[in-house]
Each structure stands twice: as structure tokens, then as C-alpha cells.
Amino acid sequence: MAKPLKIVIAGEGGQGVQAVAEILAEAAYEEGRQALYIPNFGVEQRGGVSVAFLQIGDRPIGAPKFEKGDIVIALSRRAIYRTRQYVGPNTIFVYDASAEVPPEDLPREAKKIVGIPAIEITKRELHPRVFNVMIMGAVIGVTGVVSPEDAKKAIEMRLGYKFAKDPKLRELNYRAMERGMELAGAAV
Amino acid sequence: MAKPLKIVIAGEGGQGVQAVAEILAEAAYEEGRQALYIPNFGVEQRGGVSVAFLQIGDRPIGAPKFEKGDIVIALSRRAIYRTRQYVGPNTIFVYDASAEVPPEDLPREAKKIVGIPAIEITKRELHPRVFNVMIMGAVIGVTGVVSPEDAKKAIEMRLGYKFAKDPKLRELNYRAMERGMELAGAAV
Amino acid sequence: MTEAPLTGEKRVFMTGNEVVAWAALAAQADIMYGYPITPQNEIMHYWTRLAPKHNRGFLQTEDELSAGFTTIGGVMAGKKAFTATAGPGNVLMQEPMSMAEAMRLPVVVIVMQRGGPSTGTVIYSQQEVMMTAFGGNGEGLRVVYSTATHQELFDYTVKAFNTAWRYRFPTFVLADGYQGKMREPLTIYNPVERGMELVPPEPYVGRPGTPGVDRPPGQFRNTYNVEEELYEVLSAYIRDWEQVAGEIAEHDALGVEDARLVVVAHGVVARAAKQAVEELRAQGVPVGYFRPITLRPLPTAALQEVARRAEKLLVVESAYGQLARLLREALYGFTVEMLPLFKPGVGVTPEEVATRVREIV
Amino acid sequence: MTEAPLTGEKRVFMTGNEVVAWAALAAQADIMYGYPITPQNEIMHYWTRLAPKHNRGFLQTEDELSAGFTTIGGVMAGKKAFTATAGPGNVLMQEPMSMAEAMRLPVVVIVMQRGGPSTGTVIYSQQEVMMTAFGGNGEGLRVVYSTATHQELFDYTVKAFNTAWRYRFPTFVLADGYQGKMREPLTIYNPVERGMELVPPEPYVGRPGTPGVDRPPGQFRNTYNVEEELYEVLSAYIRDWEQVAGEIAEHDALGVEDARLVVVAHGVVARAAKQAVEELRAQGVPVGYFRPITLRPLPTAALQEVARRAEKLLVVESAYGQLARLLREALYGFTVEMLPLFKPGVGVTPEEVATRVREIV
Amino acid sequence: MPEEYFNFEPRTTEVPKGVFTVFPGLCKGCGLCIEKCPKKCLKWSETLGVYGTPAVEPVDGICIACGVCEGVCPDCAIRVIRKRGKDG
């Protein structure tokens, strides 16, 4: 019986990593799969790096937290330092290329380390608002953990009311997701 | 090795039974013997029957409270009801004759039951103030637990400062003690 | 506006704190009294949103002492009242709980354990076991359910109200910050529609009629004048408690019949234990799994059965031997070796359990 | 006016509460913080009379939470500070004690147990054992001395300050209402004159020099951001505690070498047990007596020695198996039969113990 | 315990302006009434109160049945009825 896929997504407060994890979890849930998602939380309301722990599988999931992730995504300089501990020999480590981190500070023992210019691209091609959706695309691209269709459904569920007001927004989100998938595909 | 002598003295708040127990304990202590004294206490500051548990012996005393006393003294109507539980087959039960209690309410299984007109006598011959000293005399009379001399010393320690002011008081107290001893002697 | 209460079955994906709010609603809880503390805050957040729609009550108190004592008030008034707390709040909650114990008051308390001692962490632990089972200056006349999944969080929160009102002992649902904050799927339902009987509450005070005229007054105390008075009352309570302990106790087990080593864990840690055991058994390792669902009373008979068969027990918990302490008491006289895997205040993963098991067998 | 402190030896006949006040004075305690509760009130009454004469401090606080936290303040300021409480007050005291545990603060607490749960009785019990040993949301990193005589009440109150300041764990002297209110003879003395070293206190805050200039600031917390941080700190504390447990543990025993049945009791009940055992042995009954003086840590080695030899243990206590719970944990794996004589909230007499022993052997 | 603790035995005294009743089973001998009596006409009696201390009784002929004593008694041990039946 296959173990669940373990995902860690970490970033700065504003980057919306929790939303990514939640949408993915809901997408999986909609697919009738098992999903367990828990955010990190502590005494600081802001300022700490925001980390999302997500597991998706086909049978009830054991413990809510885990030692090493199958895929770990760090979206800021501080996030890279914060998430190194979750990277093991079987981990694919994805980070945002814009973060200036001396190479020796990147996790060593990862299975694969990919820097993607996500921030860069959203700024240039899309809109900072959809940064996290692009990241979600990247996760799907790397893992195929949920189908793009279900992911879109999940996005729809969440932002449908906004899309209703401004359909262009839907477009933007979908583009962001697809762009993220490409990026990841290319990288891995 | 002899067990300690177990004494219960109970009466109304005003009757000064705790003082009696304390003086006896101190007298025994002065004789270099072992003594353990504990008053009853509870949530009511007044109104409950006042009970003193006293043990005097020659070796360290086991538990501060006990099931049956060797001598149990009840100085009021309510005190009789309250102390019945401490009276066993080996108990000498002394109560004040003035308390109107139906005979069947007196403890049954006592070794000996003695009613003494203590209140009566103090009123008539002495002074209500020395009622408790007379009772102390009675205890000594029945048990010989401490020598009259040491008892007097203990009284002196306690009331010396008063005697200083008014020597007649010393007389009165000593008379009360002796009268109590007689009474008891006669009764037992 | 009163919304239709929960009807039918509904598959949902929500946080444990949200689950508790729905469960309390499903159990027909009348009113919640509470004071904020992480990681249980969202129980109040969801309840304050649900309550007005289903005209249930809520009061935010000035501290946990007040939360506990107002809950007692609600119960004595004849309502299904509950509160929720954690960590330092649970420490304070012991004062009202000692009164509930002394007066047989069916209060329900949800506990989301966090790291201790003191403020510790706001996150997670299993360090409130001793306190929840035996806290206060009494003899632990309580019921404590330790849940492991969101489904159980729902089921046992509903059940807790029944247990409390049926037996009149304070009843705790002991979960933790992970359970409170994580999201996973479960089915919420209306227990009555499932044919479950909900034990109705009864007022202690404020019953119909004039006291002393139509009925004796309802007068309740927790103070006694002499030792013997208290002893009598307490002895009767203890008899009651021991009489029902057997029927209250619950457990979960897997492969304990043929296992040489049995992993014992409770709450969320039991998930890791169970998963590890399942995987190891699939690989032919002769290991079993046992989980007390009730920590108070413990499922003693079942435990002793396990102790009789197994050679070794591995006790796994996110505390320094609090579960182990209970087990050693329950299994006194048995010689099965008890091995520790204690991680006070941190989570335990299936991998850790598996590794430890491999080291042992 | 400052009176000469206690000098030489003095044979006295006083109540236990008075003994504690004199012992604190002898231990060079600097300040007491307290809130009234029967049966410990007289400790404060005597202290408030002694303190001004020996310029020691006293503060009556608004409740036991405040009594505990002000005591913590006194300790952090570098003073030998103590408090005293009982029953419901001890329940509240667990909040400050959990902070003391988390920050290794050498507070000293005198407990005069009374009947529980709740207000119970103001008189007597041994029902605060679990709470005093493990109360709060922690792992019981404390020291608990259970005294039996006024002499011990003096000796161990003095010792408690040394233990607290040497090892930096909150330290309790666990007595009861009988001990607090009864009078018996004892010898009070100046420990220094007896050649006893009194461990000096040290300030946590307010040391000489400007922080950040002459020295780093003294900054102390009890809150951690992530599970692992707390785990690390706690693990170190637990190591420390276990390292010194052996040297702190104390016990008293009689005839355990040749006894088939050993009576185990603590505190004032041990007096009855010991007396009964002495009398029975005089009559040739092969019975022994064992008494843990430290309830936390327990004298495990000595206990196990007893368990190895004896056939049966009779556990006697004025609680419903709180001592027994500790013993079963410490003796897990042994098969010596453990028999109960539990009288929650009431005293136990030598006669009762003797009778029970006769029934057994 | 015996039932006079519920049915309180009255001890009634006719006074010029009314009827003075004390219930020894309730009187605890605190003396508050004696202090408050405007006519200083209450004294300790031979009858004992519930705690075995003297109960109170009015000195003959002085009591004006003003009811002050009744009003201050913490134990409701005094009842004063004025002749004209006006209740204190």
C-alpha cells in the first residue's frame, strides 16, 4: 500500500502558501482521496516563516507531521533556512531563484534541487496576486498529486465568487497554474 | 510497653475544654513524658461542640486521633451526643449531671459511666470561671495521668500573670482542681 | 433566525476545532462558556458563528476559572453546557473540575493539549494526561476520552455529553493542537437520526414549584464538617465510579493475539503507532498495537489480556511517561517488559515507531 | 527591633504550623507570601509575629495564584521565599508551580493537606499527593517531602530550602491538617550551629552592573516557538532531575529484612503504621514497615529491595490509592501482592492497621 | 437531634404594653439585644439558650414593647407583640 505523498510549502506571510496547501488538499479530497493538511502556528502572529504540511494518499494518514518531505518548496530566503530540516535523500527541493542564498546554504542531501524564477515570472508575465497559484501549478507539475481539472475545480470553489465579478481573474489564475506546471515540468 | 492514655474532653464553646487539654498536655510535657494534643476544628467558628483529643504516654505517640478513649468527658447535653462515638467497652465516661439526657441516650457499652454535678458545684462552692480547672482535677482524679504538683505548675505557667495581680485567684484555682479530684475519686 | 439543525449525513473536510463545534451542536449542547487559548480558539470561533443560528448560548468569561464555574452553573440550571481549554487553561480548569467531582456535575470539557509545563508551546503535546485524569485535590472521579481522528473527535464529543449526563461525572474529550488545527475528511451526522439516544439534561436548581411548599429545596454543598461525613459521601461516589468503569472503558487493538511486541499509544500518536504496526506486520514482523480510548477509566481488562500474551510493550507518547504511568499502575503484577518511546511535546511519526520496533525485535 | 535569631537548641511543645514558622526562620528564609486557608493559617500567623522581629518580609496576597507568583518573584530577586497552602489553594498553586518547573525556580511550598475534592473538609487528608507530585501541565519535575512528626516538620522545612536552591526544582513539604494543628514535643535548633550548610540564594534578576554593558541581561522565558525547542530544554531538565533523584530520595524502614508482610505508608499515617508494626513484631508477627519520606522522587531502589523480599505489601493511606499509584509505578514488574487500606479524608489508627495486618497474615 | 430544634419553645412574659416572647432554643446569648434596648430592660435569665449560655428576659414592668430587640436579634429569638397588636 502506497505511502502518502508528503509536501512542505514555506514562504513569507504574504505569499499565500497556506492557501496553496488548502486548495491542493481540497482538490484531493474532492477526488475522494485522503488528505491531511496542517499549518505551522506559534506565538507570533506574523513574521515567522509560514509553513504548510500537506499529505495526500489513498488510505487514512498516520501522523499529521513528518520528518522529511517528498517535495519541499521554499519561496523566500528565510523559508530556505527554515525548511532545510525537512529535506532528505528522497526529497525534491524547489526554491525561488530570486532568493539570494549562498549555494552551501542549500540543502545538501536532496534528491533534486530546483531553483525556479517564480516571483520573477509572476511579476513579469502575470500578476503578483496569482503567485501562489503558480506555485500550486508547480507542485502539480512535479508531483501530479492531483489532476489539473480538480485543481481548477478547487480554485473555482474558493474564488468562484470573485471570478463571477471579474472573469478575467479566472483566466489569470488558470494561466498562472499552467505556467507553474510548465516551469516545474521543465525543471524536474 | 504501655500504650498512651487516650482522653477526650468535650463541651460547649465557653466551657474551656481546650484549655484543660492543653494544660494537661503541658504538665505531662514538663514531666518529660510524651504528649499529643489536637482540638477538633471545622468550618464553624462557634456553635459546634468543642472537642479536645489528648494522649499522654511514655513513647512517641502514633496517630493524633483515635477511635475509643480511655476516658471521655462530656460537659454538656450536646457534648454527650457528640462524644458517644468515642466510648468503648474500656472507656470511663464522665458527664455533667446537670445535662438532661434520657438515660437511653447515654453510651451503653462504657466500662463505667459517672455523672458529676460539676457545673452545679462550681456555681455553688467556687466560681464558674474555674469550672474547667475543676474538670481538669477530675481527669487527674480518675487517671492520675499527671501529678497534682505538675498540674499546678502548668496552671501557674499559664495564669501566673493573673495570679500575680490577684493571689486569691490562685487559691480558687487550686481549690477547684482539688475539688475536682475528690469528686472524681468519689465517683470512680 | 434559527437554521435547521444538522440533518442527515455530510462528508466534510475541516479542522478539528470546527469538528468539535459541529459535534456539540449535534449533541444538542445548549451553551458554551469559554476563554480563549491556543490551540482551541477556533472551537469558540465556530461556535459563536453557529450558536445564534441555532439559538444556543455562548459566554466568553474573564478566565478559565470563570469558564469552568459558569459551565457548572449552566449544568446546574439543567442545560447541556460545555467548555474548551488547553495547557495553562487546563491547569486552572482543575479548580472548577474539583467542584464538579465533589458534586457529581456532568460538565463536558474539550481539551486541546499543548506543550508544557507552563506556557510551553501553543502547538501540541500529550502532557496533560495526568492532570486531566487526576487533577485537583480529589481522586480522579472523571471520564477521559482520548481521540485520534476527526471522526472520533465528532463521535466522542457527542458521546461525552451522554456519558456525563448518564453517570454524572465530569467528562473530558482529550485531544491536542494537531487535531485541533489540522484538516482531514470525516462524516458529520445527526446522532438522533442514527438512532442514538441523547441523554436529556435535568435541572439541579430551578425545578418547578416552590421549595418547602411543593417540593424540598434543591440544596447542594461541597463542604463537610467532619472527616467521617466526607468519607461516607466519597466512598459512595467511588463505588459508583468503579461500578460503571467497566462499561465506560473503550480501546482499539490490532494483532495483539499473535504479537510478541505490542505498541501502546493513545490519541493522535496512536495513528503513527497503528500505521507503523500495519506496515511492519505486512512485512511479517510479529508486532501488535493497543490503544486505550478511555484514559480514565482505563480498559484494564483488555490491557491485562494483552500483558498476559505479549513479551514486550513499547509505550509511545508525546509526553514523558504519563501514559506509561497509567499503564504501569493498571498492569501492576505483570512482568511483561515495558519499553519507552517518550517525546514530550513533539509529534511522533510512523517511521520513528517502526525504527524503534525494529531495534527491539 | 531585630531579635537575636534562633540560637542553640530548644525543646518545645507547639503546633505544627508554629514549627514551620520557626523552621523557616531557622533556614534563613527572607520572605513569605501567602493567602489564608485552613489548616495552614497559623503558619502565617506565627510568621507575621516573628518576621518583623527578625526583619524578614511578609505579604498577604489576593489569592493563591498571586501567592505562588509573588513567591516566584521573591525567588527571582534572589531571596529565599516561600509560601504555604492547602486543598483548593494547592489546586490553584499548580499554575505558578508549572512556571517554576519550566524555569527551574527554587520556590518552597508548605502544604497542609485537607479533605477533598473541592472544599471538602478543612481538617485532614492525604489526598493531595498526586497533585503535589505531578500537578500542572508538566512532567512533575519537583521534590516532595512527606513529614510525619513535628521534629521532621522542622528538619525538612529547613532542608527544603537547601534542596530547592541546590537543585533548582520547586520543593514541597507535604504535611496535613493534623500535623498543622496538633501539639507535640520537638527540638528546634539553629542548623548552622549544628554544622549544617545553608545553600545561599542567588538573584536571577537585579544582579550588579548594567545589562548589555557590564554583563548580559538576565532574561528568562517559559514560552517556545516550536516543538523541538521545548523538547530540547525539557529533555535537559529531565536528565538533571533523574541524575539527582537518587541522592534526594529518602525513606524510613523497620524490619523489612525478615518480614513477610510490609506495611507501606507515608506522612502522619506512617506513625500509626510504625506503631502497629512495632507492637505486632513485639508479639512475634513477621511484619515490617516501609515509609517513603520523599514522594517525588520516590526511594525506588529501597522500595524494590523491599518488593524483592516481601510476599505482600499493605498500603495504608488517608486517600484512595494515591500513594499506591506511585508505588505500583515504581514497582512495576514485581509480583509482590499489594493490598489496600484506603481511608480517603479520615485518619488511620494503629489499631486499624494492626487489625488489617492480622486479617492478612 | 431532638426536635425542639424545629418547634421552638416560647417563654412568654406579659409586659405593660404587650407580650414579650423569647425562644431559648434560638438564643445564643450574644447580648446584642440587651445593648440595644432603649429601656435597658433586658437581662440574662436563668433559662439557658441553645449553647448552654443564659438566654435573655425582660425586667418586670419596664419593657415598652418597642420591638427593637426583636429587630436586632440575628437568630430571631425574640418576638414582641404590642397590645394594640402592632408588630415591631
Place this chain on the structure above:
Amino acid sequence: MPEEYFNFEPRTTEVPKGVFTVFPGLCKGCGLCIEKCPKKCLKWSETLGVYGTPAVEPVDGICIACGVCEGVCPDCAIRVIRKRGKDG
């Protein structure tokens, strides 16, 4: 963690009446200063602050070095020095 968290890198801008310095390592991008600036001459800059959000910088030539922004910053991320050296 890296030490610029202690030695704070200043980014200094000459303004007509003085010198405006922002410390991106301290700026959390709350915007309180922008709101309070009497000349509305603060804007988000390219440089990122400690949380990866834009730090602030003065629009050329408008700042009067009044120091209001310095006064309201909860993180002491702005320092304004007036030419005459008067400290805000």
C-alpha cells in the same frame, strides 16, 4: 542567522533639507510612515524589507526632513537627519 540582522544596512538618500535613511533590514512594510508623511512623499521601493515586502523610500526632492516618519515607525527603520543637524 546571517548578521545583517544586527548590523543594519542603511540606504541613505540626500533630500533638500537633510538626509533620509531607511534600514531595509528593519522595515516590515507596514506603511504607517507613508500614511503619516505630511508631504505624502514616501513610496514603496524596489528594495525588499526584512519580510520580503517592499521597503520605503522618499520621492525625490519633496521630503522636508520633518522626521514624522521616523517618529511613527514601530521598527526604528527610518532615520532622518536635518541639515542643521536637528534630530527628529
Place this chain on the structure above:
Amino acid sequence: MAMPLVQPPMPNSWRRDTKPHKFCPGCGHGIALRALGYAIDDLGIQDRVVFGCDIGCSLLAWDFFNVDTVQTHHGRTTPVMTGIKRARPELICIAYMGDGGGYAIGAQHLVNAAMRDEKLTVILINNTQYAMTGGQMAPTTLPGQKTETTPYGRDPELTGMPMRGPEMVAAITEEGAYVARGTVSKARQLRRMFIRALQNQIEGRGFSFVEVLSTCPTNWRTNAEETWRFLEIEMPKYFHIGEIKIPVTEGDVDG
């Protein structure tokens, strides 16, 4: 035996089978509870009242009235009664406590119940010390007053001045509140204050609070004369008697 014609002047809401009550000789609790009993009789609410008594000598009143009664914990009567009132607003909840229970250990409850404007009636017996525990200092102990924990007299330099509770409650409550200080030496006035306080609750106007200056001969160690003196001369010098806050909308009530 047959019921005698003359009966003791007890309120109907008192339980006769628990009398004589357990308070000491000369205790003001008895006078206060008598005034309260009459207030309950006057308002005819015996069937709807829930009486909560604190731990303190108040606990002795757990079986005092023929009304439903809860004995709570020291300082916790306010929250217990709050819990009842919030669950069953039709009940009339009376929280009865001492000055230690109300102003010391229970101050957070008193302050917050007042601030939340709980529809409760809180009655607080001010006897200037902790009586049930044998006479220690309370927040209300007068300057210079000797207690077991101020054996040389309360020193305001060290422990401040006595707490004026009703003044504090008045300062933190809104218009709907009723706040008064009565004394057991003015039983009729006290009865009227209780009636107004209860009416305020019944009419749902707001929080109501009555502090009662009371006697404790046992711990004051006073004889009857000294007892009256301390109550009537010493205490009112610092604790002013009267209604401190009357709900704006309130019509007058006859005791």
C-alpha cells in the same frame, strides 16, 4: 409536640428546620440574611430565586433558605451564578459572599461581571476580615486594625488603604446598575436595598450590588457593646452607607 401559638419572627423563605442557624452568637450574617429573607417574601419570588453562597462563613447558609441553593468555591459564586443566569434568565440569581471572596480572590469575577453588566444581584458581607479562617486581614480591614496577619495593626504604608467596593463597582458600571452599601444596624434600610437590587435584576436593567457592613464578634473579639461600636461608629467613618448608584429609569419601591 404541638406547634406553639407564638412563633419566632422568621421570614417565610427561611428554612425553620435548619434553625438555629450555624452562625456565631451576634453574627451579622444572621441579620443580613433575615433582611434578605423578608425581601424575598415581599417580592414573592421564593419559587424563582437561586441562592449561591461563597466559601467563607457564607457557606454556612447552604441550607438556610427554602430556596434552591448552591454552595460554590471561595470567590467563585459570581461565575457560578452568572452561568445559571445565562442559561436560565427567568431565574433570579443571588450571589452571596464575603469581602475576601468578593474583593480579593474573586475580584476578577466581580469586576468583569459588573463590566459585562450581568443581570445578577451580588450581596457582599463586609466584616473587615477573613472570618471563616480565623480573622486575617481582608482588603476591607481598617487602618490600624489588628488581625491575625496584621498583629500590630494594618499599616497602610505596607498594605494600602481599605477597598471601597461599591465605589469601584459604581465606577465601572453603566446606568442600569444598582449599587449600595447598607449595614446590619439598619435592617429596614437594608431590606429596602435588597428589594431594589432584586427588582433591578427582575426588570433586567443591569448588575446590582449591595455591600453590607456586618459584625464578627468572634474574630473582632468584642463584647456586645464593642461590637455595636465598631459596626456603627468605626466602620461608617470609612465606609459610607447609602445608595451609591440608582438606575436612572428606576421608580421608587416600598420596603
Place this chain on the structure above:
Amino acid sequence: MAMPLVQPPMPNSWRRDTKPHKFCPGCGHGIALRALGYAIDDLGIQDRVVFGCDIGCSLLAWDFFNVDTVQTHHGRTTPVMTGIKRARPELICIAYMGDGGGYAIGAQHLVNAAMRDEKLTVILINNTQYAMTGGQMAPTTLPGQKTETTPYGRDPELTGMPMRGPEMVAAITEEGAYVARGTVSKARQLRRMFIRALQNQIEGRGFSFVEVLSTCPTNWRTNAEETWRFLEIEMPKYFHIGEIKIPVTEGDVDG
């Protein structure tokens, strides 16, 4: 790397190695603690101050200053500081807490410390809710204000009107007390209030208490403009800014 010439304008008593501090962007705690830092600098008492921070966002200040610091429990900073002050009167003790810690769970401590006239300086941050736990109602929450436990806005009918703390403290303290309400939008005035409050302690005149109106953009969910608006327009409507009680004997002090 070399220390740059221009340095951030931090008080000397701040610890630079723990900056940026842990408070959120735009948090008023930062402004208040800056004013406090300057007050400590001005009085030159860094070597004698003991700073106690409550559990609440205040706890984030446990390593904020270069002064000895104790992080206590939620609501318990007042007693811990009281204990220190009673043991070592020469130390200058500052109890720093939130409105929940001070007015709710710690109200008995605040009231009794004020009543006993403890020679302490209590600083209470009023951000109209429980911030650290994610924004629940506090005693200070304004009528109609939405919080996590008043999702439809605080209803005074159900939970009363907001607590006016300084007014309460003023009502129960004697002449020697200093009581004020400042705001982080008037940092200079706030600094002066802190100086006076501390001087009052130093000169042993009595209890000193300063409530500080502060911001919580995170839980208010406000942008910079709305944040200033709520702080400067909404809050002062109900919470009046200024010195509420000045020790009679006090001479004026220059900030």
C-alpha cells in the same frame, strides 16, 4: 562587516541583536516599547529596571531590552513583579501586559495591587482585543466591533460596555498614585507619561498605571490608513487620553 555610520534611532536600552523585533508590521507594541526605552534612557535606570512581560503579544518582548526581564504567565505579571519589588525595593519594576491579561484574567491582581498601593509601574497595552490568540473579544472591545468571538459585533446588551481601566484604577487608589492613558499615536506624550509613572515608583509615592491605546493591524485586518483611523478616531471616542490622576506631591518632569 564594519558598523555603518548611520544607525537606526533605537533607544540605548534596546537590545539591537534581537531586532527587528518579533511584533507584526505596524504593531503598536513597537512604538510603545520605543517610548518606554527612551524613558528608561532619560531616567538612566537601565541597571535597576526589571521588566516583566505578560503572556499575550507582550511575551514577544522577553528579550527586547538590555534590562533584566521575566516572561511570566497570562495575567500574572503584576504578582511576579510585586514579589520582586517586595523582596528588593531598590529595583524598579515594570509590569507590561495586554488588556486581556490586565483587565480579564489578571483583574484581581491589578485591583489588589492598586488597592495595596504596590510601588510598581504597570503598563497595559489596549488594542481592543486578544491579539496573540487571534483576535477575540477583550474587556476593551468597542461596541459593534467585530472579533472572532463577536463575529456579528460586540453587543453591549449581551456583554456590556468596554472596560475603562485607568478610570477604575483611579477610583480605587489613594493620592500617591499616578494614572494615565496614552496612545502610540502621541509617542512623545507617552514617553513623558512613562517617565512620570517610573518617577512615581522611584520616589516611592505609590502605584503607577499607564494604559496605552495601541494598534493591531493583524487582527483588526486594517491597512495603514484604517489602522491610524481606528487608533486616532474610533478608540479615543470611548477611551479618553490624558493624565487621570497625578500624585498630589508630584513636581513636573521634563521628557
